[in-house]
Amino acid sequence: MFLVLTKIDLVAKDLLLPLIETLTRQYNFAQVIPISARKRDGLDVLMRRIVDVLPNGERYYPKDQYTDQPMRFMVAELIRERILVETGEEVPYAAAVVIERFEEPEPTAKPGKKLPLTRIAAAIYCERDGQKAILIGKGGSKLKEIGTGARKQIESLLGTRVFLELHVIVEPGWRESRPFVESLDWRNQLEQLAEKQANEPGGDDE
Secondary structure (H helix, E strand, O other), X not given: OEEEEOOHHHOOHHHHHHHHHHHHOOOOOOXXXXXXXOOOEOHHHXXXXXXXXXXXXXXXXXXXXXXXXXXXXXXXXXXXXXHHHHHOOOHHXXXXXXXXEEEOOOOOOOOOOOOOEEEEEEEEEEOOHHXXXXXXXXXXXXXXXXXXXXXXXXXXXXOOEEEEEEEEEEOOOHHHOHHHHHHXXXXXXXXXXXXXXXXXXXXXXX
């Protein structure tokens, strides 16, 4: 067990040493690591020590598999990332992305042909009309920037061309709504999608 003291940039050195001494009398820590995330002091030491003591174990996933999340989740996160980049600090934390449609192309292996096209529609939820105005921008310019940036990253992820359709919905206080927050979980979204497809004309009832 490590004793990790954070925000040491806010503590005078003459107070830090007595604090460490007091805490180490309470438990036999393997190491004391003072850090300051803001100044990045001690972070490399902390990471190295954690890695040093991690036990070796079996590999659960192939080397080329970097996540166990479905593509729909990854696409939503890439859109949220562009919202963060394009709108600054306030809006991203009040924004949620729901993938409403994800149409994968039929597999084609003909050389010289254009890359297949994936069609994606996503809703961006925010809490206030002012946030919606920021997300859309003048004449839709901001939403276009978000969509263009996200589309390029999604194309890189999927290896296809992407047609990305975005729209913004105001859902007041969604962060305090447990049912809404739970609906954002990709597992629930996939269940709802499967149920919707099963209920559509010609849908598979099995």
